[in-house]
Amino acid sequence: MTETSPFQxxxxxxxxxxxxxxxVLRAAVRIFNERGFHATLLEDVAxxxxxxxxxxxxxxxxxxxxxxxxxIHGLEQLIQAAxxxxxxxxxxxxxxxxxxxxxxxxxxxxxxRCVIRTGDEALSEEGRKQFRGLKxxxxxxxxxxxxxxxxxxSIAPCDSKLLAxxxxxxxxxxxxxxxxxxxxxxxxxxxxxxxxLTVGFAPR
Amino acid sequence: MTETSPFQxxxxxxxxxxxxxxxVLRAAVRIFNERGFHATLLEDVAxxxxxxxxxxxxxxxxxxxxxxxxxIHGLEQLIQAAxxxxxxxxxxxxxxxxxxxxxxxxxxxxxxRCVIRTGDEALSEEGRKQFRGLKxxxxxxxxxxxxxxxxxxSIAPCDSKLLAxxxxxxxxxxxxxxxxxxxxxxxxxxxxxxxxLTVGFAPR
Numbered sequence: 001m002t003e004t005s006p007f008q009x010x011x012x013x014x015x016x017x018x019x020x021x022x023x024v025l026r027a028a029v030r031i032f033n034e035r036g037f038h039a040t041l042l043e044d045v046a047x048x049x050x051x052x053x054x055x056x057x058x059x060x061x062x063x064x065x066x067x068x069x070x071x072i073h074g075l076e077q078l079i080q081a082a083x084x085x086x087x088x089x090x091x092x093x094x095x096x097x098x099x100x101x102x103x104x105x106x107x108x109x110x111x112x113r114c115v116i117r118t119g120d121e122a123l124s125e126e127g128r129k130q131f132r133g134l135k136x137x138x139x140x141x142x143x144x145x146x147x148x149x150x151x152x153x154s155i156a157p158c159d160s161k162l163l164a165x166x167x168x169x170x171x172x173x174x175x176x177x178x179x180x181x182x183x184x185x186x187x188x189x190x191x192x193x194x195x196x197l198t199v200g201f202a203p204r
Numbered sequence: 205m206t207e208t209s210p211f212q213x214x215x216x217x218x219x220x221x222x223x224x225x226x227x228v229l230r231a232a233v234r235i236f237n238e239r240g241f242h243a244t245l246l247e248d249v250a251x252x253x254x255x256x257x258x259x260x261x262x263x264x265x266x267x268x269x270x271x272x273x274x275x276i277h278g279l280e281q282l283i284q285a286a287x288x289x290x291x292x293x294x295x296x297x298x299x300x301x302x303x304x305x306x307x308x309x310x311x312x313x314x315x316x317r318c319v320i321r322t323g324d325e326a327l328s329e330e331g332r333k334q335f336r337g338l339k340x341x342x343x344x345x346x347x348x349x350x351x352x353x354x355x356x357x358s359i360a361p362c363d364s365k366l367l368a369x370x371x372x373x374x375x376x377x378x379x380x381x382x383x384x385x386x387x388x389x390x391x392x393x394x395x396x397x398x399x400x401l402t403v404g405f406a407p408r
Contacts, residue, residue: 030228087241121240155405155406155407165378165381166397170374177240200404202297202358
C-alpha cells in the first residue's frame with residue numbers, strides 16, 4: 001500500500017475547483033431566483049455557503065459575471081436537451097414532444113428559471129451578446145425540430161417560427177409559477193402541458 | 205353668441221388633468237418597456253414630453269408609483285376584455301377564443317407589455333399586493349371562461365388551472381418578442397397563436 005500524499009495532484013485540484021465553482025453557482029442562482037438580480041447581494045450568497053465574498057470573486061467574478069454564468073449554465077442544459085432529442089429514433093413529433101418535456105422541466109429548475117427571469121438589462125453589453133447568442137441557438141433548435149416534424153408529416157403544417165414562440169412561451173411560464181412544494185412534480189406538469197399543446201383544447 | 209370665458213369650468217379642469225395624466229403615463233410606459241424599471245429615469249420621461257420632473261410627481265407620483273399605475277392600467281384592460289368576452293353569445297369555446305385574442309393583443313401593446321415585464325421586486329410591499337390581487341382576478345377570469353366551455357362541451361375536459369397557465373404563458377410571451385415593425389400586425393399574430401393553441405400541433 002502506497003502512502004497517501006498530503007499534496008493534491010493537478011487533476012485533483014482541478015476537480016475540487018470545479019466542485020466549488022458549481023456549489024457557488026447553485027447557491028447564487030437560488031438567491032437570484034428568490035430576490036431578483038438587483039436585490040441580490042453576493043454577501044448573502046457567501047453567507048449561505050459559510051465562505052467570504054472574495055472567495056466568490058475568486059471562483060466566479062463580480063455579481064454580473066455570476067449571473068451570466070448562471071444563465072449560461074441554464075441555456076447549456078437546454079441546448080444539450082435539444083441535441084439529445086434530435087438523436088432519438090421515431091417520428092418528428094416524438095422527438096419534438098420529448099424535447100418540449102425536457103425544456104419545460106429545465107425551466108422549472110433553478111438554472112432554467114434564472115434564464116427566464118433574467119432581463120437583458122441586468123447584463124453588460126458583452127454579457128448580453130453572449131446571452132442573446134445562446135438564446136438564438138435554442139430558438140433555432142426548437143424550430144429545426146418543428147420543421148423536421150412538418151416534413152415527415154407528423155405535425156400539422158404551420159408557421160414554424162410562430163409555433164416555436166407559442167410553445168416556448170407556454171413552457172417558459174412555469175418558471176414564474178411552478179412551486180416544487182405543490183401537488184405535482186416538474187415531470188407531471190411538463191407532461192400535461194405538452195399534451196395540452198399537442199392536441200389543443202378543441203375536442204377531437 | 206356668448207363670450208368664451210378664459211377660466212375653465214371644474215369639469216374642463218378635470219378632463220384636462222386626466223388627459224395630462226394619460227399622456228405622462230403613456231410616455232412613461234414606453235420608457236419602462238424600452239429600458240426596464242431600474243434604468244428608467246423620470247427625468248427622461250419628463251424630457252420626452254417637454255415638461256419638468258416635478259410635473260410628473262404632481263400627476264403620478266414617484267417612479268415606483270408611476271410604474272404601479274402603468275401595470276394597473278394594463279391589468280384593467282385585461283379585466284375589461286374578460287368582462288366583454290363573458291357577455292358574448294355563442295358557445296363557451298367562442299367566448300374563450302375571443303378573450304384569448306384580446307388578451308394576446310393587449311400583451312403586445314404598451315401597457316400589457318409593461319405588466320408582463322414587471323417583476324414583483326420592482327414594487328413596494330403595498331404595490332405588490334395590489335399587483336398580485338389584479339393578476340389573481342385575471343387568472344380567475346381565464347379559468348372561469350375555460351370551466352364554462354368544459355361545461356357546455358365545447359372544449360375538451362382537462363385540468364382548467366393548468367390549461368389557463370399554459371394559454372396565459374403562450375400569450376404573455378409576445379410581450380418579449382413582438383415588434384410592431386415586423387411583417388405581421390398584433391391582430392394577425394394573436395389570431396394565429398390562438399388557432400395553434402385551439403387545435404394543437406398534432407394533425408387532426
